[in-house]
Amino acid sequence: MPPKKSIGAEYLKGLWNENPVFRQLLGMCPTLAVTNAVINGIAMGLATAFVLILSSLVVSSIKKLIPSQVRIATYIVIIASFVTIADRFLAAFFPPISKALGPYVPLIVVNCIILGRQEAFSSRNSIGRSLIDALGMSTGFILALLLLSSIRELLGSGSFLGHQLLGSWFKPWTIMILPAGAFITLGVLLGIALLIESKTKARSV
């Protein structure tokens, strides 16, 4: 068992060292699919954060009651309950966003970030630590989606959160709001993340 990290380190690891998108490459499906506009990215990030934090809380508090043979199924039931809440909430209060996100809100059920945190962390750590871990991972995921969707919306429509930022001289790169643009942006960002990682590693050694 590795030595326990401080509370701060437990939170911060989700932002960079174990960032779900850039370091663990988890949750690629929503990352690629819904980041064509900043508002969609934020909504997806918040919905995932809601589900992740609450499921981590529940899983870590009942971890002793879950038989290990059916643990995955139990996690899924817990996650699915919160996803249903998030899905209905979005549909009731933000119908346009709910429509834009389409099937990707229900698909949070099988989001591997959430399932991965339950299996790897909440099921073997205290409630407090699980909460901090879930908060860190959620922040990391939201930041990643925000970065990706900002780049894509700026280049693909010349706007940010629907406000036209670039003047009429700018010709929108339609490809950036299409799936191909998602892969190109994510690929370039992953490359940059790896480059930063290798540079900082080389310095600390």
Place this chain on the structure above:
Amino acid sequence: MKENTFILKSSPHFRDKDSVSKIMYAVIISLIPAVAASIYFFRLKAALIYITCVASCLITEAVFLKVRKKDMHSLWDGSAIITGLLLAMTLPPSLSLDLVIIGSVMAIALGKQVFGGLGYNVFNPALVGRAFLQIAFPVAMTTWIPPSTLQVNTATFATPLGNLKFLASITEGSLTPLKDLFWGNVGGCLGETSAIALLAGALFLLFRKVIDWRIPVGIISALAVFTGIFWITSPDKYTHPLFHVLAGGLLIGAFFMATDMVTSPITPLGAWIYALGIGSLIGLIRLFGGFPEGVMFSILFMNTFVPLINRYTRPRILGERRRRA
């Protein structure tokens, strides 16, 4: 000391006198007739696009070589110049220069350098740049102007394949005459219009054995057979194969794009598979797809299969027994 040393060296022991830059400059020479023809047909616009394209490709390449701390000599091996020339040849003459720059940067950055530079790229860099532009700016990439040698006063002009695709039926006179297709007196991308100029350059390359003859022969015959079958069965609905071979980007694609040494198979059998695949895909897209032209997508698509083709068409090593199935 030297006499007593037993020199151990791994293969290759025999080297050809060809080098990367020798081959690249042969390709550049072979492109000259087509470049000249396009400057004749589209005048200043064409010249500006060529200059912008080649310059921005060279600058992008230089930036990447600098950042990756590579030898700056490889900037002048000619590969970036070819990418620039080929990309320019696939662009519509009316494209504005800022889009040309974006395309060139993407061609070198996404098509070549992210994979590790020349020799490591999976896709033809010029076609990656063009595909990016095609999807990013679909309207600008499909606005055509008439060549200045045709005395027509219209702002836009349909390409021969566009006519074929979007006209309801093939009637006498609606088809671009073959004579114009052959000499290049038609609308279209800069370098694809003049069949005779492309063929002249291609003959030079074939003569110098820079390109594999199987690839263009395979592509052209596959397309001719594919479109020929449909033409024979219903000639009032489909046009004849010769039109398909001469129109659009088929010739430039078959001779200059698909034959790129890095992104085409190395075995003779592999070259046949690759070429037949490209040719029939072009036919499929042209006759039944949503786009009037399919050369770019067909070549990029078959590029992805090249590693697989190479693997399964590996020739038997001398003395190796045939493996029993």
